[in-house]
Amino acid sequence: MRYDNITKATFLKRPNRFIAEVEVDGHTEVVHVKNTGRCKELLIPGCEVWLTAPGTPGRKTKYDLVAVKKDNGILFNIDSQAPNKVAKEWLEESGEYTYIKPEYKYGDSRIDFYMERGQEKYLMEVKGCTLEIDGMGYFPDAPTERGIKHIHELIKAKEKGFNAMLAFVIQMEGVTEVRPNVDTHPEFGQAMAEARKAGVDILFLTCRVTPDTLKISM
Numbered sequence: 001m002r003y004d005n006i007t008k009a010t011f012l013k014r015p016n017r018f019i020a021e022v023e024v025d026g027h028t029e030v031v032h033v034k035n036t037g038r039c040k041e042l043l044i045p046g047c048e049v050w051l052t053a054p055g056t057p058g059r060k061t062k063y064d065l066v067a068v069k070k071d072n073g074i075l076f077n078i079d080s081q082a083p084n085k086v087a088k089e090w091l092e093e094s095g096e097y098t099y100i101k102p103e104y105k106y107g108d109s110r111i112d113f114y115m116e117r118g119q120e121k122y123l124m125e126v127k128g129c130t131l132e133i134d135g136m137g138y139f140p141d142a143p144t145e146r147g148i149k150h151i152h153e154l155i156k157a158k159e160k161g162f163n164a165m166l167a168f169v170i171q172m173e174g175v176t177e178v179r180p181n182v183d184t185h186p187e188f189g190q191a192m193a194e195a196r197k198a199g200v201d202i203l204f205l206t207c208r209v210t211p212d213t214l215k216i217s218m
Contacts, residue, residue, distance in 0.1 A: 001085045003052040003066060006212040011049045011068065020065055022049060031063040035078040037141045039130065042068045042076055050211040067211055076130055076172045077207070077214045083128035083169035084112055086207065090216040091115065097122070109153045123157050124165040124203075125150045129178045137170050137178035137204075143185040151191040155198045166195060167203040171214065177204055 009024035009031075017036045020043065022029055031051055033039075043049075047070070051063035066079040084102070091100050097115040104114035106123060115122040127147065129137040140147060154164040168178040180189035196202060208217040 001082060001089060001214045003212045005053055006066075007051045007053070007063065008211070009049050009051050009063075009065075011043055011047045011065075012045060014043055019061065020049075022051070022063075022065065024051065024063070029063060030061055031065045032059075032061045033065045033078075035080045035130065037078075037080070037130065039068075039078055039141070041133075042070055042078065042130070044071070047071070052212075067209070070132070070172075074132065074172050074174060075209050075211065076132075077209050078130050078171065079214075080128060082171065082214050083126050086214050086216050087113065087124070087126045087167060087169060087205070090205065091124075107153045107156060109150055111150065111153060111157075120163060121161070122163040122165065123154060124167055125154055126167050126169060129168045129170045129175075130172070131181065132172055132175055135175060137168065137172075137175040138181040139168060139178050140181055140185055140188060144188060148188055148191045151188075151195050151200075154200050155195055158198050158200055163201070164195075164199075165201045165203055166192070167205055169205045169216065170207055171209065173207065173209050176206055 009022040012021040014020045050067040099116040101114045104111050111123045112126040113124040129139045131138045131141040158164040180192045182189035205216045206218045208215045
C-alpha cells in the first residue's frame with residue numbers, strides 16, 4: 001500500500017480524537033488523524049509525523065496524519081484503514097485462495113474477509129496494532145466491544161467448519177507478536193484465550209513501514 005504523496009511535519013497537539021495541529025512548512029495546520037484510538041504514547045508534542053494530502057473535494061482539512069516516529073526511532077503507521085488494505089494485498093499476492101471477498105456478512109457481524117480454497121472456507125478478521133511497549137505489541141489501546149463480538153463470531157464459525165483466523169497487522173517494525181492489552185480491556189484477553197482454545201488461528205502479520213508505504217513482510 002502506497003500513499004500518493006507524503007509531507008513531513010511536527011506534531012503540536014491533538015484537540016480531539018479526529019484532528020491534530022501540526023507545524024508544516026513553517027506554519028500551523030489542522031489535519032485529520034486517521035486513527036480515533038488514543039495513540040497517547042505516540043502523539044507527543046514535538047514528535048515527527050507524516051501527512052498525506054488526498055485531494056478530496058470539499059474536505060475541511062488538507063492533510064491526513066498517517067505515520068509518526070516514536071522517541072525510540074521506530075516509525076509507526078497509524079492509519080486505521082491501512083490494515084485491511086494491506087491484508088487484502090497480502091491475500092491476493094499469496095495466490096493461496098481461489099476467491100476473496102471483503103466485508104463478508106456472517107452472523108450478526110461483517111467479518112473483514114471470506115476466502116475459499118478448493119472446498120475449504122475461511123473467515124479472517126483483521127486488527128491493526130499500533131501500541132508497542134518494550135518491543136511487544138498490544139491490542140487494543142482502548143476498549144473494543146466490537147472486537148470481542150467479532151472474536152465470538154469467529155469461534156461460532158470455527159464450530160461450524162470454517163477455518164477461522166484473527167490476524168493482527170503490526171503497523172511498526174521490530175515487533176513480531178501481539179498480546180491482549182488486559183490492563184485496558186481484560187474482556188478482550190478472555191475472548192482471545194477462548195478463541196485459541198476453540199482452534200481459531202492467531203496470525204501476527206509483520207510489516208515493512210516507510211513514511212509513504214505499508215506492506216506485510218512475513
